[in-house]
Each structure stands twice: as structure tokens, then as C-alpha cells.
Amino acid sequence: MEHLPIILGALRWPEPDSTEAFLLWSVVKIAVVVGVLLTMVAYIVLVERKVSAFIQDRLGPNRVALPLIGSIPILGPFLTKLGIWQPLVDGLKSFLKEDFTPGHVRKIYFWLAPALVMIPAFLTVAVIPFGSNIGSQHMVIANLDVGILYTFGIVSLGVYGIVLAGYAANSKYPFLGGIRSSAQMISYEISMGLSVIPVFLLVGNLNLGSVIDYQARHGWLILYQPLAFIIFLVAAFAETNRLPFDMPECETELVAGYNTEYSSMKFALFFMGEYANMIASSAMMVTLFLGGWTLPGVDPAALGGVLSIFIFLAKVLALMVIFIWVRWMLPRFRYDQLMNLGWQRFIPLTLANIFVTALVLWLQARN
């Protein structure tokens, strides 16, 4: 007991700008971001279910009620109608289901693959500035100077999880799904990567924070680079295996693609990974093209840290709704059409876009 004051004395508040403060703040930010991201994943699934139900003239989940909150007069039934508790039950269900490992799978890879899908999706969020400053802290986990390169490096890792899942399942449909996804993701990563080059030609810096500074000064980059935005958007659909490019899953052709042999929490990890990827790419688009956490015509310094975070989340959510909306709008592309679009349309277009942007910048610099 007599040691307690000494221990408490050692637990002093770290000096600002010290390594301890940096570590402490990083841990806090990581915990909060991961928490928010997981909650968003759960609730985006609910939004998806609700939106798809409404588009199909249905009502969607509106039954799950919690014992105490459900009996609050007006609010309880309203929340139940919104299906606000559905993600809780869905999560619980994934945990309680039988985790079945078929006898014919390659065990190590079978266990490794879901994690390899999930982890890159979370890692990409690390460099995205999700708000201005709270106190002296920048609202970004890692303010890397090579931000976008890091993102593309990590995003490329995402394909391994799916390919590995296809290989580990050791049966034909997952294997086909894995092959398709590797082809698709690699081809669209090229056009995705090329499409952002003009953005960085304009900004002149690979740091994502400076991209936002540029947009705060000059207006959103979607106005300067609409073509790049559209190509990035479409490539993001392909990267996250969303309809109309959901070749790797493709229920009508491949049972469930690389998911086929998975059940319970392992399947849920794939599922969450897909949605986390969608959130990450939405966040990326918001940062690169839609002004990040800033608002047009508002001084970024005037926005409080908390408000800027909410602006950022609202923009991400809007893009997510577009992701969901498009799913119920367009039929699936055929495999050759997908490849055709990627290689023969987008890559020449992005190259032309880079060339034109560079030319304009050069002419401006000459004057």
C-alpha cells in the first residue's frame, strides 16, 4: 500500500511532444478509430439491408427489440422499426453458429485468409485524416509523407486474403472466385493508381493532409479532376468486389465464390472485411476528391475538431449509400466486359488524363 503514491507519481501526464505522449495519443486514436470503424461496419450492413429493402418495395429488418428500451413509449418502437438492434443480433448469431472446417481444406491458409482480408482493410484507414485538430493533436493516426503510396501498398495486400481463401478451400468454385478476384483486383488497381496521379500532380505532395489543405484553398478536387474521380469510383467498386463487379462472389455462377467453404465467424470476417474496405475506399475518395473534413466556403480553422470529424463521417456515409444504391441498380458485368473496361477504356483514359493535367500545369508554370 505504501508504494501507491510512488506508482501514481510515475503515472504523470506525459510532456507534450514527448515520445510517451505520441504513443499514448496514437493508442487512443487507434482504439477510437477501430471502434468507430467496427460500429460503422455493423451499421452499414443495416443500412444496406434497409436501403435494399426499400428499393425492392419491402420494409427490411424491423423486429428486433431490446427488453427495456423497447418498452419506452414512442422511442422504443421507433428504434425497433429502424432495425437499430439488428446488427447486435447479427453479430451474436455469427458467434454462435457452428464454425465448420471441411475436411478437404488446407487448414493453415483456411484460417489465415479471413484475417488477411480484414487486416489490410483496417490498415488503410491509418493514413486518412478524419478531422482537423483536437487540442494539439492532428486527427490522423499516422501522418505519413508517402500516404497514398502506403494506401496502395496495403490495398494490394487485400487481394492475398481472397486468393488464399480460394486456394485454401481446395474446391472448384472458391478457386474460380479466387482467380477472378486476383485478375480483377490487379487490373483495377492499375487504373485506380493511375487515376490519382493527376491529383498529386496538382497538389505536388503525397501527404494526404496536404491534399486536404490544397482543397481547402482551391476547392474540391472533383471539380478539377471529374474524370479521375469517376474512374477512381468505378475502380473502387471493382476493388471492393461490389456489384456490378462482384465477380469473385457471383452467387449465380460460383455458389458464393471464395466464401463458399466458410461459416460462422470466419465468414463474418470476410463480410466485415468487405464492408471495412468499402468504408476505407469511401474515406479515400472523400479525402482525395471531396474535400476531406473541410466544407467549401468555410475556413478550416474555424471548424472545431469534433465538427470536422462529423463532416468527414457524413461524407463517407453519403458515398457508402451510393455504393449500396448502385448495387441494386446495375446488373453484373460479364468477365470479359470487366477486363475490357479496365484495360481498354480506363487505363488509356487515365494516361490521357495524366498527360493533359501535366500539360496544363506545364503551360501554367511557363506563363
Place this chain on the structure above:
Amino acid sequence: MIVKREKLTFWEMLYLPAIIGGLKVTLRHFFSKKVTMQYPEEKWVVPPGYRGAPYLVKDQDDRTKCVSCQLCEFVCPPKAIRITPPGPAGTPEAGNVAKGPKEFEINMLRCIFCGFCQEVCPEEAIFLMKDYSLTGTSRAEMIYNKEKLLTLGGIHQDKIQKWKHKADEAKEQEIFPVRP
């Protein structure tokens, strides 16, 4: 017939018209009236002629109309009906002119709601009613016995009351003395 494939115009090849068309359709449906019927609270109106669960009926004098002829048992395609006839003892409560079933069981798990029993019944004693959601917590519970079938079936008016008249007639003429 060979359908000639029209060449797409440049505008169409951009996919944009298709995408805009899709946006319009989905938006319209998003805000349109929902067709979901919230089942346990709202229920649909069962149309006339609907073939629901088969039940036994009584007439207005509380007499079981079934005379245990076993035609329904015979015609039942999934063999869901099982009738135990009264045997030589007869059915005294039926006025000794008709028989009634000692036991009448319908296995609702086997029943396919085809309506053959109703069609074949010469006594208009079994009808497919409007019940469509039969539930139970065990298989045994889903085998409905005579008592349950009669309770669920209720009363159907019988204008002719053939067996009642026969019994009355027999009583008057005393040609059916009950032998000791």
C-alpha cells in the same frame, strides 16, 4: 427469328444512359408504397374456395356427420387420415341407424391439403377450412384427433338431416328394437 443487334451510339456506349435509367427506377421504388404485409399483426383475407386444413363438422343437432365409411381414409394420397370404426358395437348415440367413427385422426404434418377427402365424402362431414398456419411443438401434437377436429370444424347446417329422420322413423315403427 434473328434479332438484329443495333449498333450502340457513342452516348449509349458510355453506359451513362443505362446508369441514369437505373437510378430513376431505384429512386422511384425507394419512395413508393411498400408491399410488405407485417404478418402476425396484419393478416391477409383468405379467399373463398381456399383449401386450408381439413376439419370434421357437426350438424345443428350436435350430431357428428361422419359415418365412418372410411372413403376419405382410402382416397387420402399421403395417408394422413386414420379412422377407427366402431366395430360391431355400433354407435348408439347415432340412433342405431348410422355409424360414427370411434376415433378420427388427421396427421397435419402429412396432409397435403388436396381436398380429396372433402370431395369424396358422401355425408358432407369433412371440409377444408380457412386455417393455414398450423403450429405445434411436437409431432404428436400435430396429429389432430376427433375431438379436436370437431371443435375446430364447428357446426354446418344440414337441411335434409337424413339420419335423424331415419332414426325417428325407426323409432316410430319400432323395427329396430334394441336386443338385450
